[in-house]
Amino acid sequence: MQLKDKHNKTKSIREKLALATCALLQTAGSTAQAGDEWEIDSALMIYSENDSRVTAIEPIVSARKEMGEDKFFGVKLVLDALTGATPNGAHASGTAQTFTRPSGNGSYTVAAGENPLDDTFHDTRVALSADWEQPILDDMSRIIVGGNLSKEFDYRSLGVSATFLRDFNNRNTTFSAALGVNADTISPVGDVPTPFANMMVAGSGTNRDKASESKTITDLMFGVTQVIDRKTLMQFNLGLSSSSGYMNDPYKVLTVVDATGTRLAPVGNDLPYVYENRPDSRSRQTFYWKTVHHLNEDVINLAYRYHTDDWDINSHTIDLNYRYELNGGAYLQPHIRYYTQSAAEFFTHNILDTQVGVAQYASADYRLGELTTTTIGLKYALPFKGNQELSMRAESIVQSYSKVDSAVGTLAGDAGSQDIVPDLGAFVIQVGYSFYW
Template sequence: MAVISDIFKLVILLCCGVALYLFAQGVAVSASLPEDRTDIQYHYYDGGGVEVDGATVLVRKSFAQKFSVYGKYHQDSITGASPDVLAGASRYSEDRDEYTLGASYIHDNTLMNAFYTYSDESDYEANTAGFDISHDMFGDLTTVSLGFSYGDDTIMRVDAPNFEEDLRRYQYRVSLSQILTKKIKASVSYEATVEDGFLNNPYRFVIIGNVPQGLGSEVYPGTRTSQATRIQATKYWDFKAATTLGYRYFRDTWDITAHTVDFTYSQYLGERWLTDFYLRYYTQDAADFYSNNFAVARNYMARDKELSTFDNYSVGAKVSYRIFDEYSRFNNGTINLSAEYIDYEYDDYSGIEDFSQITDDPYSFDAAVLQLFFSVRY
């Protein structure tokens, strides 16, 4: 708890310090509200025995030149199950519905945003509310942002009507964006997350001495504090292209360390086409209470593949085509299609789909992600 307490103190001090700094700045101008737009998306995921598809609708509109409100609806239909779940339960299908309402307010060069999200599925309910404030300074070369979110989740089990657990999540974030030259900008972001409650996945199980235990036999600590720091730089190239390079370092109190490197190359093709190419590499160490096959029972035990040692890489591309400009009351409309391939390689997790066939062979799978969306700006 001492670590959590120190993080709280540091974040509060940081917030006070930046607030003091913002107060001392008197310069006005030019933060801007997010653009008015409507997006309609179809998405599809297929990998590791799970298929997800669904739709997302986002509508954002400004008024009185100071306010912008938005609503978002996201729906997932999920079928199948990952190997952990298949070993102990049958395949399933379920829906997830997520609703978000948010509002932004701009005053001089300060932009504020508040949001509330509610997500509901048959065995998981989540409520998240958050507030962010950002401020442009130094002639708008620098933007400082602060944010906080609180989440309150309820975890259930479809096969156990009396099972119900709670999870609370506190997220503190701060970021600094900086224009470096006429063609280069960079940012650094930090986010601390404190979670308190039921952190297990109730459908997972552990293996002790080659003997699989029952569903819900994992035992996790009741708290988790994690810290993530990301740096990113974007450069414009004279041949109508841009490149973005990002790196994120993650560390938590479960002894998980993770590194993410991502690269995006964006290129205009003619007047109407915009293409993006994505590369991403991710690697993490296992939690200190993770084992694929425990020798003896311990106080804390996990066999969730998300807590194991693994890495993945992904490649993807997105193509956007501007269908029209300045039509009626609309500024423009685009149609966009993206595809991404992800390859997961596990070091110390074996995908067991049958309790009678316990193996130490490392598990791997690949996944495909497709997104098709239509955007209108007005």
């Protein structure tokens, strides 16, 4: 009896402490969220690539509010204004090259030794997403349902998602399961090109056969978030994704070369460039691991992602943020990211004339080749009165590509003498402002 009483007493103190702690944490949380107010985060990002390539100006704003007990509504709006020039898939040559614009009307000429860029690239994207979070079943489980719409003049994406989370183990473990479905439609300028058909001389025809194409992407994710100790949190996610439908980039071509690596001469109205073709399905798996660790004052956030798919693209990503606390809640946050990927099995820098009509798939899109991306950045954030925060961020990105072609090895002839995949440099400048309203 005495033992039982003692046990009950201990349990009681323990429960009271737990409740007191929760109350304290909730108080801290509600102070941070400023009661019934909307929590607003906003930012303006400028992304700019060197050599007059893509420049993007991207304002973004998100708002979140508690709509009832443990129920939250969030909404996010992104605008994305893009201008500049983007690689068209063909490679540099020892002689000048003339290309037809995607519309089929008009042309542009690229000087000898220059990387072919289509300088008509411009686009404005509007993306809107919203989500609702609330408890389900009991107070240990939550569900988040969301929807998103993204619209460009030649592309539309519609998606829905649902995430179920359940806490276990004194809320030290959270399991999650999520499902997302996206339906995308592309309506390219000048219509959808016929795979492996030649780009034609401007005004002579287009080799295009339909106005639009579509694809569906289904994502499944299972995750575990675990409190490791008082200062460490760890997350593991396993992602499975399946895409089906039109996966080509309708604006990308491949240079057609002969066995010596020399670009073919135009034949009639056919230019020596053919439109790419990719498989109409793709199955991807990702493994994601993240650790957040609190030092005496500072916080380390380290993540690793492994990605593999049935196009033979395997990639590794390491991402590290170190939050260095300054006085008064301000902080400096250096950021390093390293990414490396292998080439898709059908990636090639150019295509042999004997392979046109024989090869099932081929693409010279540099993003499907072997590449590495290195990012170094720094963020400074300064809180001020009324739970407001101003932040500035600068990042430098360098992307390097392999010139060796997995299909034909080192390129020969004209292509071999050119710097066909020069490194890409880009920088990001961002200003952020968070407040309650």
